[in-house]
Amino acid sequence: MAHAVRFYETGGPDVLTWEKATVGDPGPGEVRIRHSAVGLNFADTYFRSGLYPVRLPDGIGVEAAGVVEAVGEGVTQVAEGDRVTYTGSPLGAYSTERVMPASHLIKLPDGIGCETAAAMTMRGLTSAYLLRRIHPLKAGDTVLLHAAAGGVGLIVSQWAKLLGIRVIGTVSSEEKAELARAHGCEHVIHYRREGVAERVRELTDGAGVPVVFDSVGKDTFAGSLASLKRRGLLVCFGTASGPVPPINAMQLAVNGSLFVTRPALADYIADPAERDALAGELFGHVASGRIKIEINQRYSLENAAQAHRDLEAGRTTGSSVFTL
Incomplete structure:
Protein backbone atom coordinates (compact mmCIF):
# COMPACT_ATOMS: atom_id res chain seq x y z
CA MET A 1 0.00 0.00 0.00
CA ALA A 2 1.29 3.44 -0.94
CA HIS A 3 1.49 6.19 1.68
CA ALA A 4 1.73 9.97 1.47
CA VAL A 5 1.92 13.05 3.67
CA ARG A 6 -1.00 15.45 3.18
CA PHE A 7 -2.38 18.55 4.84
CA TYR A 8 -5.99 19.66 5.12
CA GLU A 9 -5.40 23.12 6.59
CA THR A 10 -2.47 25.52 6.71
CA GLY A 11 -0.50 26.07 9.88
CA GLY A 12 2.43 24.66 11.84
CA PRO A 13 4.14 21.29 11.33
CA ASP A 14 1.36 19.43 13.14
CA VAL A 15 -1.04 19.91 10.20
CA LEU A 16 0.96 17.29 8.27
CA THR A 17 -0.67 13.85 8.29
CA TRP A 18 0.73 10.46 7.24
CA GLU A 19 -1.92 8.35 5.50
CA LYS A 20 -2.55 5.56 3.03
CA ALA A 21 -2.84 6.63 -0.59
CA THR A 22 -4.30 5.14 -3.74
CA VAL A 23 -2.02 5.44 -6.76
CA GLY A 24 -3.56 4.59 -10.12
CA ASP A 25 -2.13 4.00 -13.54
CA PRO A 26 -0.49 6.84 -15.44
CA GLY A 27 -2.54 8.64 -18.06
CA PRO A 28 -1.31 10.19 -21.31
CA GLY A 29 1.95 12.07 -20.73
CA GLU A 30 2.28 10.70 -17.19
CA VAL A 31 4.41 8.18 -15.32
CA ARG A 32 4.13 6.25 -12.08
CA ILE A 33 7.30 6.60 -10.05
CA ARG A 34 8.35 4.72 -6.92
CA HIS A 35 10.41 7.03 -4.75
CA SER A 36 13.74 5.99 -3.29
CA ALA A 37 14.38 9.28 -1.47
CA VAL A 38 12.54 12.59 -1.03
CA GLY A 39 14.03 16.04 -0.59
CA LEU A 40 13.24 18.36 2.34
CA ASN A 41 13.26 22.03 1.30
CA PHE A 42 12.42 25.28 3.05
CA ALA A 43 9.89 25.96 0.29
CA ASP A 44 7.86 23.04 1.68
CA THR A 45 7.17 25.09 4.81
CA TYR A 46 5.86 27.97 2.69
CA PHE A 47 3.14 25.74 1.22
CA ARG A 48 2.32 24.23 4.62
CA SER A 49 2.04 27.62 6.34
CA GLY A 50 -0.02 29.21 3.58
CA LEU A 51 2.63 31.69 2.43
CA TYR A 52 2.36 29.98 -0.96
CA PRO A 53 -1.42 29.40 -1.39
CA VAL A 54 -2.65 26.03 -2.65
CA ARG A 55 -6.08 24.42 -2.92
CA LEU A 56 -6.62 22.11 0.07
CA PRO A 57 -6.41 19.28 0.85
CA ASP A 58 -3.15 18.63 -0.95
CA GLY A 59 0.05 16.65 -0.83
CA ILE A 60 3.33 18.33 -0.02
CA GLY A 61 6.89 18.28 -1.31
CA VAL A 62 8.44 19.27 -4.63
CA GLU A 63 11.55 17.09 -4.94
CA ALA A 64 12.28 13.37 -5.07
CA ALA A 65 14.18 10.67 -6.92
CA GLY A 66 13.30 7.11 -7.74
CA VAL A 67 12.49 4.57 -10.44
CA VAL A 68 9.87 4.78 -13.18
CA GLU A 69 7.45 1.87 -12.77
CA ALA A 70 4.98 2.58 -15.57
CA VAL A 71 4.58 5.08 -18.40
CA GLY A 72 1.44 6.44 -19.99
CA GLU A 73 0.54 6.93 -23.62
CA GLY A 74 2.84 9.27 -25.52
CA VAL A 75 5.72 9.22 -23.03
CA THR A 76 9.02 8.91 -24.87
CA GLN A 77 11.59 10.78 -22.74
CA VAL A 78 11.72 8.07 -20.04
CA ALA A 79 11.01 4.35 -19.87
CA GLU A 80 10.15 1.77 -17.24
CA GLY A 81 13.15 1.11 -15.03
CA ASP A 82 14.79 4.51 -15.57
CA ARG A 83 16.24 6.24 -12.53
CA VAL A 84 14.98 9.82 -12.41
CA THR A 85 14.81 12.93 -10.28
CA TYR A 86 12.59 16.01 -10.33
CA THR A 87 11.78 19.28 -8.64
CA GLY A 88 8.71 21.49 -8.95
CA SER A 89 4.94 21.27 -9.01
CA PRO A 90 2.57 19.54 -8.65
CA LEU A 91 2.95 19.01 -4.93
CA GLY A 92 3.09 15.46 -3.63
CA ALA A 93 6.71 14.38 -3.40
CA TYR A 94 6.28 13.34 0.26
CA SER A 95 5.01 9.91 -0.80
CA THR A 96 6.21 6.39 -1.41
CA GLU A 97 4.96 6.48 -5.00
CA ARG A 98 2.90 8.76 -7.21
CA VAL A 99 1.63 9.50 -10.71
CA MET A 100 2.99 12.71 -12.22
CA PRO A 101 3.78 14.43 -15.54
CA ALA A 102 6.72 12.83 -17.33
CA SER A 103 7.87 16.23 -18.60
CA HIS A 104 9.17 17.13 -15.13
CA LEU A 105 11.58 14.21 -14.90
CA ILE A 106 15.36 14.38 -15.33
CA LYS A 107 17.16 11.11 -16.02
CA LEU A 108 19.99 10.35 -13.63
CA PRO A 109 23.47 9.43 -14.86
CA ASP A 110 25.09 6.30 -13.44
CA GLY A 111 27.34 8.29 -11.11
CA ILE A 112 24.48 9.92 -9.17
CA GLY A 113 22.53 7.91 -6.58
CA CYS A 114 18.85 8.56 -5.83
CA GLU A 115 19.54 9.78 -2.30
CA THR A 116 22.13 12.26 -3.56
CA ALA A 117 19.73 13.39 -6.28
CA ALA A 118 16.90 13.99 -3.80
CA ALA A 119 19.29 16.03 -1.68
CA MET A 120 20.50 18.24 -4.50
CA THR A 121 18.10 18.59 -7.44
CA MET A 122 16.31 21.68 -6.15
CA ARG A 123 19.33 23.09 -4.29
CA GLY A 124 21.73 22.26 -7.09
CA LEU A 125 19.62 23.73 -9.88
CA THR A 126 19.06 26.81 -7.71
CA SER A 127 22.81 27.12 -7.28
CA ALA A 128 23.24 26.63 -11.01
CA TYR A 129 20.98 29.50 -12.05
CA LEU A 130 22.32 31.79 -9.31
CA LEU A 131 25.89 31.38 -10.51
CA ARG A 132 25.43 30.68 -14.21
CA ARG A 133 22.38 32.67 -15.33
CA ILE A 134 21.38 35.56 -13.09
CA HIS A 135 24.46 37.83 -13.28
CA PRO A 136 27.68 37.75 -15.37
CA LEU A 137 29.99 36.90 -12.49
CA LYS A 138 33.63 36.35 -13.34
CA ALA A 139 36.78 35.09 -11.67
CA GLY A 140 37.98 37.56 -9.06
CA ASP A 141 34.52 38.82 -8.13
CA THR A 142 33.34 38.68 -4.49
CA VAL A 143 29.77 37.87 -3.45
CA LEU A 144 27.90 37.85 -0.15
CA LEU A 145 26.02 34.61 0.55
CA HIS A 146 23.55 34.35 3.42
CA ALA A 147 22.90 30.96 5.09
CA ALA A 148 26.27 29.74 3.84
CA ALA A 149 26.01 26.45 5.76
CA GLY A 150 22.62 25.53 4.31
CA GLY A 151 21.94 23.18 1.43
CA VAL A 152 22.15 25.84 -1.28
CA GLY A 153 24.92 27.67 0.56
CA LEU A 154 27.30 24.71 0.60
CA ILE A 155 26.78 24.03 -3.11
CA VAL A 156 27.11 27.70 -4.12
CA SER A 157 30.30 28.05 -2.08
CA GLN A 158 31.94 25.04 -3.73
CA TRP A 159 30.80 25.99 -7.23
CA ALA A 160 31.87 29.62 -6.79
CA LYS A 161 35.35 28.52 -5.79
CA LEU A 162 35.59 26.43 -8.96
CA LEU A 163 34.75 29.60 -10.90
CA GLY A 164 37.32 31.71 -9.04
CA ILE A 165 34.67 33.73 -7.19
CA ARG A 166 35.31 34.73 -3.56
CA VAL A 167 32.44 34.04 -1.15
CA ILE A 168 31.73 35.95 2.05
CA GLY A 169 29.24 33.76 3.92
CA THR A 170 26.98 34.51 6.88
CA VAL A 171 26.32 31.90 9.58
CA SER A 172 24.77 31.70 13.06
CA SER A 173 27.30 29.50 14.90
CA GLU A 174 30.93 28.45 14.94
CA GLU A 175 29.93 24.93 13.90
CA LYS A 176 28.28 26.35 10.79
CA ALA A 177 31.24 28.66 10.21
CA GLU A 178 33.62 25.69 10.09
CA LEU A 179 31.30 23.90 7.66
CA ALA A 180 31.10 26.95 5.39
CA ARG A 181 34.89 27.42 5.37
CA ALA A 182 35.41 23.75 4.58
CA HIS A 183 33.21 24.14 1.50
CA GLY A 184 34.88 27.18 0.00
CA CYS A 185 33.82 30.30 1.90
CA GLU A 186 36.82 32.60 2.01
CA HIS A 187 35.40 34.74 4.83
CA VAL A 188 32.64 34.00 7.34
CA ILE A 189 30.51 36.54 9.21
CA HIS A 190 28.74 35.56 12.44
CA TYR A 191 25.63 37.66 11.91
CA ARG A 192 24.51 37.40 15.54
CA ARG A 193 27.61 39.16 16.81
CA GLU A 194 28.89 41.19 13.83
CA GLY A 195 27.37 43.87 11.63
CA VAL A 196 27.11 42.20 8.23
CA ALA A 197 27.31 45.30 6.04
CA GLU A 198 30.12 46.82 8.11
CA ARG A 199 32.15 43.62 7.89
CA VAL A 200 31.53 43.31 4.15
CA ARG A 201 32.86 46.86 3.66
CA GLU A 202 35.98 45.97 5.66
CA LEU A 203 36.60 42.88 3.57
CA THR A 204 36.14 44.74 0.27
CA ASP A 205 38.16 47.88 1.12
CA GLY A 206 34.96 49.87 1.42
CA ALA A 207 33.60 49.03 -2.02
CA GLY A 208 30.91 46.45 -1.20
CA VAL A 209 30.03 43.44 -3.33
CA PRO A 210 28.45 43.33 -6.81
CA VAL A 211 25.95 40.60 -5.83
CA VAL A 212 24.26 39.45 -2.62
CA PHE A 213 22.52 36.05 -2.59
CA ASP A 214 19.86 36.29 0.14
CA SER A 215 17.60 33.35 1.02
CA VAL A 216 16.66 34.74 4.45
CA GLY A 217 14.43 37.67 3.51
CA LYS A 218 12.96 40.04 6.08
CA ASP A 219 15.73 39.95 8.68
CA THR A 220 18.62 40.39 6.25
CA PHE A 221 17.14 42.67 3.59
CA ALA A 222 18.45 45.99 4.93
CA GLY A 223 21.94 44.63 5.59
CA SER A 224 22.02 43.04 2.15
CA LEU A 225 21.25 46.34 0.44
CA ALA A 226 23.89 48.09 2.56
CA SER A 227 26.50 45.52 1.49
CA LEU A 228 26.20 46.25 -2.25
CA LYS A 229 28.57 48.32 -4.31
CA ARG A 230 27.28 50.94 -6.75
CA ARG A 231 24.87 49.35 -9.28
CA GLY A 232 24.98 46.08 -7.33
CA LEU A 233 22.34 43.36 -7.47
CA LEU A 234 20.42 41.89 -4.52
CA VAL A 235 19.09 38.43 -5.35
CA CYS A 236 16.24 37.60 -2.93
CA PHE A 237 15.69 33.90 -3.61
CA GLY A 238 14.13 32.86 -0.30
CA THR A 239 12.23 34.13 2.72
CA ALA A 240 13.30 31.95 5.65
CA SER A 241 12.73 34.78 8.15
CA GLY A 242 9.64 36.17 6.46
CA PRO A 243 8.72 38.03 3.26
CA VAL A 244 10.99 40.75 1.90
CA PRO A 245 9.64 44.18 2.99
CA PRO A 246 8.17 46.58 0.42
CA ILE A 247 10.86 48.17 -1.72
CA ASN A 248 11.17 51.93 -1.98
CA ALA A 249 12.52 52.66 -5.45
CA MET A 250 14.13 55.91 -4.27
CA GLN A 251 16.03 53.89 -1.63
CA LEU A 252 17.65 51.96 -4.45
CA ALA A 253 18.65 55.17 -6.21
CA VAL A 254 20.21 56.97 -3.25
CA ASN A 255 22.18 53.86 -2.23
CA GLY A 256 23.95 53.56 -5.57
CA SER A 257 21.41 52.79 -8.32
CA LEU A 258 20.91 49.29 -6.93
CA PHE A 259 18.97 46.41 -8.46
CA VAL A 260 16.73 43.87 -6.69
CA THR A 261 15.32 40.65 -8.14
CA ARG A 262 13.09 37.97 -6.63
CA PRO A 263 13.70 34.94 -8.92
CA ALA A 264 11.98 31.57 -8.87
CA LEU A 265 13.67 28.35 -9.93
CA ALA A 266 10.66 27.41 -12.07
CA ASP A 267 11.39 30.26 -14.47
CA TYR A 268 14.98 29.10 -14.98
CA ILE A 269 14.09 25.47 -15.75
CA ALA A 270 10.84 26.01 -17.67
CA ASP A 271 12.70 25.47 -20.94
CA PRO A 272 13.65 21.75 -21.00
CA ALA A 273 16.83 22.48 -22.93
CA GLU A 274 18.01 25.04 -20.38
CA ARG A 275 17.01 22.77 -17.49
CA ASP A 276 18.96 19.87 -18.98
CA ALA A 277 21.99 22.10 -19.58
CA LEU A 278 22.02 23.30 -15.97
CA ALA A 279 21.41 19.75 -14.68
CA GLY A 280 24.19 18.39 -16.86
CA GLU A 281 26.67 20.91 -15.50
CA LEU A 282 25.57 20.17 -11.94
CA PHE A 283 25.67 16.38 -12.37
CA GLY A 284 29.11 16.62 -13.95
CA HIS A 285 30.55 18.47 -10.97
CA VAL A 286 28.94 16.10 -8.46
CA ALA A 287 29.81 12.87 -10.28
CA SER A 288 33.45 13.99 -10.55
CA GLY A 289 33.64 14.90 -6.86
CA ARG A 290 34.30 18.59 -7.57
CA ILE A 291 31.10 19.42 -5.68
CA LYS A 292 30.19 17.28 -2.67
CA ALA A 304 7.73 14.96 8.38
CA ALA A 305 6.41 17.24 11.13
CA GLN A 306 9.63 16.90 13.14
CA ALA A 307 11.70 17.50 10.02
CA HIS A 308 9.84 20.78 9.47
CA ARG A 309 10.38 21.80 13.11
CA ASP A 310 14.12 21.19 12.80
CA LEU A 311 14.32 23.07 9.51
CA GLU A 312 12.45 26.13 10.75
CA ALA A 313 14.42 26.22 14.01
CA GLY A 314 17.72 26.37 12.15
CA ARG A 315 18.87 23.00 13.51
CA THR A 316 19.87 21.63 10.11
CA THR A 317 22.97 22.05 7.96
CA GLY A 318 23.61 21.04 4.39
CA SER A 319 20.85 18.95 2.82
CA SER A 320 18.11 16.88 4.43
CA VAL A 321 16.27 13.92 2.93
CA PHE A 322 13.49 11.52 3.71
CA THR A 323 14.63 7.93 3.24
CA LEU A 324 12.24 5.20 2.15
Whole structure:
Protein backbone atom coordinates (compact mmCIF):
# COMPACT_ATOMS: atom_id res chain seq x y z
CA MET A 1 0.00 0.00 0.00
CA ALA A 2 1.29 3.44 -0.94
CA HIS A 3 1.49 6.19 1.68
CA ALA A 4 1.73 9.97 1.47
CA VAL A 5 1.92 13.05 3.67
CA ARG A 6 -1.00 15.45 3.18
CA PHE A 7 -2.38 18.55 4.84
CA TYR A 8 -5.99 19.66 5.12
CA GLU A 9 -5.40 23.12 6.59
CA THR A 10 -2.47 25.52 6.71
CA GLY A 11 -0.50 26.07 9.88
CA GLY A 12 2.43 24.66 11.84
CA PRO A 13 4.14 21.29 11.33
CA ASP A 14 1.36 19.43 13.14
CA VAL A 15 -1.04 19.91 10.20
CA LEU A 16 0.96 17.29 8.27
CA THR A 17 -0.67 13.85 8.29
CA TRP A 18 0.73 10.46 7.24
CA GLU A 19 -1.92 8.35 5.50
CA LYS A 20 -2.55 5.56 3.03
CA ALA A 21 -2.84 6.63 -0.59
CA THR A 22 -4.30 5.14 -3.74
CA VAL A 23 -2.02 5.44 -6.76
CA GLY A 24 -3.56 4.59 -10.12
CA ASP A 25 -2.13 4.00 -13.54
CA PRO A 26 -0.49 6.84 -15.44
CA GLY A 27 -2.54 8.64 -18.06
CA PRO A 28 -1.31 10.19 -21.31
CA GLY A 29 1.95 12.07 -20.73
CA GLU A 30 2.28 10.70 -17.19
CA VAL A 31 4.41 8.18 -15.32
CA ARG A 32 4.13 6.25 -12.08
CA ILE A 33 7.30 6.60 -10.05
CA ARG A 34 8.35 4.72 -6.92
CA HIS A 35 10.41 7.03 -4.75
CA SER A 36 13.74 5.99 -3.29
CA ALA A 37 14.38 9.28 -1.47
CA VAL A 38 12.54 12.59 -1.03
CA GLY A 39 14.03 16.04 -0.59
CA LEU A 40 13.24 18.36 2.34
CA ASN A 41 13.26 22.03 1.30
CA PHE A 42 12.42 25.28 3.05
CA ALA A 43 9.89 25.96 0.29
CA ASP A 44 7.86 23.04 1.68
CA THR A 45 7.17 25.09 4.81
CA TYR A 46 5.86 27.97 2.69
CA PHE A 47 3.14 25.74 1.22
CA ARG A 48 2.32 24.23 4.62
CA SER A 49 2.04 27.62 6.34
CA GLY A 50 -0.02 29.21 3.58
CA LEU A 51 2.63 31.69 2.43
CA TYR A 52 2.36 29.98 -0.96
CA PRO A 53 -1.42 29.40 -1.39
CA VAL A 54 -2.65 26.03 -2.65
CA ARG A 55 -6.08 24.42 -2.92
CA LEU A 56 -6.62 22.11 0.07
CA PRO A 57 -6.41 19.28 0.85
CA ASP A 58 -3.15 18.63 -0.95
CA GLY A 59 0.05 16.65 -0.83
CA ILE A 60 3.33 18.33 -0.02
CA GLY A 61 6.89 18.28 -1.31
CA VAL A 62 8.44 19.27 -4.63
CA GLU A 63 11.55 17.09 -4.94
CA ALA A 64 12.28 13.37 -5.07
CA ALA A 65 14.18 10.67 -6.92
CA GLY A 66 13.30 7.11 -7.74
CA VAL A 67 12.49 4.57 -10.44
CA VAL A 68 9.87 4.78 -13.18
CA GLU A 69 7.45 1.87 -12.77
CA ALA A 70 4.98 2.58 -15.57
CA VAL A 71 4.58 5.08 -18.40
CA GLY A 72 1.44 6.44 -19.99
CA GLU A 73 0.54 6.93 -23.62
CA GLY A 74 2.84 9.27 -25.52
CA VAL A 75 5.72 9.22 -23.03
CA THR A 76 9.02 8.91 -24.87
CA GLN A 77 11.59 10.78 -22.74
CA VAL A 78 11.72 8.07 -20.04
CA ALA A 79 11.01 4.35 -19.87
CA GLU A 80 10.15 1.77 -17.24
CA GLY A 81 13.15 1.11 -15.03
CA ASP A 82 14.79 4.51 -15.57
CA ARG A 83 16.24 6.24 -12.53
CA VAL A 84 14.98 9.82 -12.41
CA THR A 85 14.81 12.93 -10.28
CA TYR A 86 12.59 16.01 -10.33
CA THR A 87 11.78 19.28 -8.64
CA GLY A 88 8.71 21.49 -8.95
CA SER A 89 4.94 21.27 -9.01
CA PRO A 90 2.57 19.54 -8.65
CA LEU A 91 2.95 19.01 -4.93
CA GLY A 92 3.09 15.46 -3.63
CA ALA A 93 6.71 14.38 -3.40
CA TYR A 94 6.28 13.34 0.26
CA SER A 95 5.01 9.91 -0.80
CA THR A 96 6.21 6.39 -1.41
CA GLU A 97 4.96 6.48 -5.00
CA ARG A 98 2.90 8.76 -7.21
CA VAL A 99 1.63 9.50 -10.71
CA MET A 100 2.99 12.71 -12.22
CA PRO A 101 3.78 14.43 -15.54
CA ALA A 102 6.72 12.83 -17.33
CA SER A 103 7.87 16.23 -18.60
CA HIS A 104 9.17 17.13 -15.13
CA LEU A 105 11.58 14.21 -14.90
CA ILE A 106 15.36 14.38 -15.33
CA LYS A 107 17.16 11.11 -16.02
CA LEU A 108 19.99 10.35 -13.63
CA PRO A 109 23.47 9.43 -14.86
CA ASP A 110 25.09 6.30 -13.44
CA GLY A 111 27.34 8.29 -11.11
CA ILE A 112 24.48 9.92 -9.17
CA GLY A 113 22.53 7.91 -6.58
CA CYS A 114 18.85 8.56 -5.83
CA GLU A 115 19.54 9.78 -2.30
CA THR A 116 22.13 12.26 -3.56
CA ALA A 117 19.73 13.39 -6.28
CA ALA A 118 16.90 13.99 -3.80
CA ALA A 119 19.29 16.03 -1.68
CA MET A 120 20.50 18.24 -4.50
CA THR A 121 18.10 18.59 -7.44
CA MET A 122 16.31 21.68 -6.15
CA ARG A 123 19.33 23.09 -4.29
CA GLY A 124 21.73 22.26 -7.09
CA LEU A 125 19.62 23.73 -9.88
CA THR A 126 19.06 26.81 -7.71
CA SER A 127 22.81 27.12 -7.28
CA ALA A 128 23.24 26.63 -11.01
CA TYR A 129 20.98 29.50 -12.05
CA LEU A 130 22.32 31.79 -9.31
CA LEU A 131 25.89 31.38 -10.51
CA ARG A 132 25.43 30.68 -14.21
CA ARG A 133 22.38 32.67 -15.33
CA ILE A 134 21.38 35.56 -13.09
CA HIS A 135 24.46 37.83 -13.28
CA PRO A 136 27.68 37.75 -15.37
CA LEU A 137 29.99 36.90 -12.49
CA LYS A 138 33.63 36.35 -13.34
CA ALA A 139 36.78 35.09 -11.67
CA GLY A 140 37.98 37.56 -9.06
CA ASP A 141 34.52 38.82 -8.13
CA THR A 142 33.34 38.68 -4.49
CA VAL A 143 29.77 37.87 -3.45
CA LEU A 144 27.90 37.85 -0.15
CA LEU A 145 26.02 34.61 0.55
CA HIS A 146 23.55 34.35 3.42
CA ALA A 147 22.90 30.96 5.09
CA ALA A 148 26.27 29.74 3.84
CA ALA A 149 26.01 26.45 5.76
CA GLY A 150 22.62 25.53 4.31
CA GLY A 151 21.94 23.18 1.43
CA VAL A 152 22.15 25.84 -1.28
CA GLY A 153 24.92 27.67 0.56
CA LEU A 154 27.30 24.71 0.60
CA ILE A 155 26.78 24.03 -3.11
CA VAL A 156 27.11 27.70 -4.12
CA SER A 157 30.30 28.05 -2.08
CA GLN A 158 31.94 25.04 -3.73
CA TRP A 159 30.80 25.99 -7.23
CA ALA A 160 31.87 29.62 -6.79
CA LYS A 161 35.35 28.52 -5.79
CA LEU A 162 35.59 26.43 -8.96
CA LEU A 163 34.75 29.60 -10.90
CA GLY A 164 37.32 31.71 -9.04
CA ILE A 165 34.67 33.73 -7.19
CA ARG A 166 35.31 34.73 -3.56
CA VAL A 167 32.44 34.04 -1.15
CA ILE A 168 31.73 35.95 2.05
CA GLY A 169 29.24 33.76 3.92
CA THR A 170 26.98 34.51 6.88
CA VAL A 171 26.32 31.90 9.58
CA SER A 172 24.77 31.70 13.06
CA SER A 173 27.30 29.50 14.90
CA GLU A 174 30.93 28.45 14.94
CA GLU A 175 29.93 24.93 13.90
CA LYS A 176 28.28 26.35 10.79
CA ALA A 177 31.24 28.66 10.21
CA GLU A 178 33.62 25.69 10.09
CA LEU A 179 31.30 23.90 7.66
CA ALA A 180 31.10 26.95 5.39
CA ARG A 181 34.89 27.42 5.37
CA ALA A 182 35.41 23.75 4.58
CA HIS A 183 33.21 24.14 1.50
CA GLY A 184 34.88 27.18 0.00
CA CYS A 185 33.82 30.30 1.90
CA GLU A 186 36.82 32.60 2.01
CA HIS A 187 35.40 34.74 4.83
CA VAL A 188 32.64 34.00 7.34
CA ILE A 189 30.51 36.54 9.21
CA HIS A 190 28.74 35.56 12.44
CA TYR A 191 25.63 37.66 11.91
CA ARG A 192 24.51 37.40 15.54
CA ARG A 193 27.61 39.16 16.81
CA GLU A 194 28.89 41.19 13.83
CA GLY A 195 27.37 43.87 11.63
CA VAL A 196 27.11 42.20 8.23
CA ALA A 197 27.31 45.30 6.04
CA GLU A 198 30.12 46.82 8.11
CA ARG A 199 32.15 43.62 7.89
CA VAL A 200 31.53 43.31 4.15
CA ARG A 201 32.86 46.86 3.66
CA GLU A 202 35.98 45.97 5.66
CA LEU A 203 36.60 42.88 3.57
CA THR A 204 36.14 44.74 0.27
CA ASP A 205 38.16 47.88 1.12
CA GLY A 206 34.96 49.87 1.42
CA ALA A 207 33.60 49.03 -2.02
CA GLY A 208 30.91 46.45 -1.20
CA VAL A 209 30.03 43.44 -3.33
CA PRO A 210 28.45 43.33 -6.81
CA VAL A 211 25.95 40.60 -5.83
CA VAL A 212 24.26 39.45 -2.62
CA PHE A 213 22.52 36.05 -2.59
CA ASP A 214 19.86 36.29 0.14
CA SER A 215 17.60 33.35 1.02
CA VAL A 216 16.66 34.74 4.45
CA GLY A 217 14.43 37.67 3.51
CA LYS A 218 12.96 40.04 6.08
CA ASP A 219 15.73 39.95 8.68
CA THR A 220 18.62 40.39 6.25
CA PHE A 221 17.14 42.67 3.59
CA ALA A 222 18.45 45.99 4.93
CA GLY A 223 21.94 44.63 5.59
CA SER A 224 22.02 43.04 2.15
CA LEU A 225 21.25 46.34 0.44
CA ALA A 226 23.89 48.09 2.56
CA SER A 227 26.50 45.52 1.49
CA LEU A 228 26.20 46.25 -2.25
CA LYS A 229 28.57 48.32 -4.31
CA ARG A 230 27.28 50.94 -6.75
CA ARG A 231 24.87 49.35 -9.28
CA GLY A 232 24.98 46.08 -7.33
CA LEU A 233 22.34 43.36 -7.47
CA LEU A 234 20.42 41.89 -4.52
CA VAL A 235 19.09 38.43 -5.35
CA CYS A 236 16.24 37.60 -2.93
CA PHE A 237 15.69 33.90 -3.61
CA GLY A 238 14.13 32.86 -0.30
CA THR A 239 12.23 34.13 2.72
CA ALA A 240 13.30 31.95 5.65
CA SER A 241 12.73 34.78 8.15
CA GLY A 242 9.64 36.17 6.46
CA PRO A 243 8.72 38.03 3.26
CA VAL A 244 10.99 40.75 1.90
CA PRO A 245 9.64 44.18 2.99
CA PRO A 246 8.17 46.58 0.42
CA ILE A 247 10.86 48.17 -1.72
CA ASN A 248 11.17 51.93 -1.98
CA ALA A 249 12.52 52.66 -5.45
CA MET A 250 14.13 55.91 -4.27
CA GLN A 251 16.03 53.89 -1.63
CA LEU A 252 17.65 51.96 -4.45
CA ALA A 253 18.65 55.17 -6.21
CA VAL A 254 20.21 56.97 -3.25
CA ASN A 255 22.18 53.86 -2.23
CA GLY A 256 23.95 53.56 -5.57
CA SER A 257 21.41 52.79 -8.32
CA LEU A 258 20.91 49.29 -6.93
CA PHE A 259 18.97 46.41 -8.46
CA VAL A 260 16.73 43.87 -6.69
CA THR A 261 15.32 40.65 -8.14
CA ARG A 262 13.09 37.97 -6.63
CA PRO A 263 13.70 34.94 -8.92
CA ALA A 264 11.98 31.57 -8.87
CA LEU A 265 13.67 28.35 -9.93
CA ALA A 266 10.66 27.41 -12.07
CA ASP A 267 11.39 30.26 -14.47
CA TYR A 268 14.98 29.10 -14.98
CA ILE A 269 14.09 25.47 -15.75
CA ALA A 270 10.84 26.01 -17.67
CA ASP A 271 12.70 25.47 -20.94
CA PRO A 272 13.65 21.75 -21.00
CA ALA A 273 16.83 22.48 -22.93
CA GLU A 274 18.01 25.04 -20.38
CA ARG A 275 17.01 22.77 -17.49
CA ASP A 276 18.96 19.87 -18.98
CA ALA A 277 21.99 22.10 -19.58
CA LEU A 278 22.02 23.30 -15.97
CA ALA A 279 21.41 19.75 -14.68
CA GLY A 280 24.19 18.39 -16.86
CA GLU A 281 26.67 20.91 -15.50
CA LEU A 282 25.57 20.17 -11.94
CA PHE A 283 25.67 16.38 -12.37
CA GLY A 284 29.11 16.62 -13.95
CA HIS A 285 30.55 18.47 -10.97
CA VAL A 286 28.94 16.10 -8.46
CA ALA A 287 29.81 12.87 -10.28
CA SER A 288 33.45 13.99 -10.55
CA GLY A 289 33.64 14.90 -6.86
CA ARG A 290 34.30 18.59 -7.57
CA ILE A 291 31.10 19.42 -5.68
CA LYS A 292 30.19 17.28 -2.67
CA ILE A 293 26.58 16.98 -1.49
CA GLU A 294 26.37 16.94 2.30
CA ILE A 295 23.37 14.98 3.58
CA ASN A 296 23.46 15.85 7.27
CA GLN A 297 19.91 14.92 8.29
CA ARG A 298 17.79 11.91 7.39
CA TYR A 299 14.16 11.38 8.38
CA SER A 300 11.37 8.92 7.70
CA LEU A 301 8.32 10.38 5.93
CA GLU A 302 6.23 9.54 8.98
CA ASN A 303 8.33 12.12 10.85
CA ALA A 304 7.73 14.96 8.38
CA ALA A 305 6.41 17.24 11.13
CA GLN A 306 9.63 16.90 13.14
CA ALA A 307 11.70 17.50 10.02
CA HIS A 308 9.84 20.78 9.47
CA ARG A 309 10.38 21.80 13.11
CA ASP A 310 14.12 21.19 12.80
CA LEU A 311 14.32 23.07 9.51
CA GLU A 312 12.45 26.13 10.75
CA ALA A 313 14.42 26.22 14.01
CA GLY A 314 17.72 26.37 12.15
CA ARG A 315 18.87 23.00 13.51
CA THR A 316 19.87 21.63 10.11
CA THR A 317 22.97 22.05 7.96
CA GLY A 318 23.61 21.04 4.39
CA SER A 319 20.85 18.95 2.82
CA SER A 320 18.11 16.88 4.43
CA VAL A 321 16.27 13.92 2.93
CA PHE A 322 13.49 11.52 3.71
CA THR A 323 14.63 7.93 3.24
CA LEU A 324 12.24 5.20 2.15
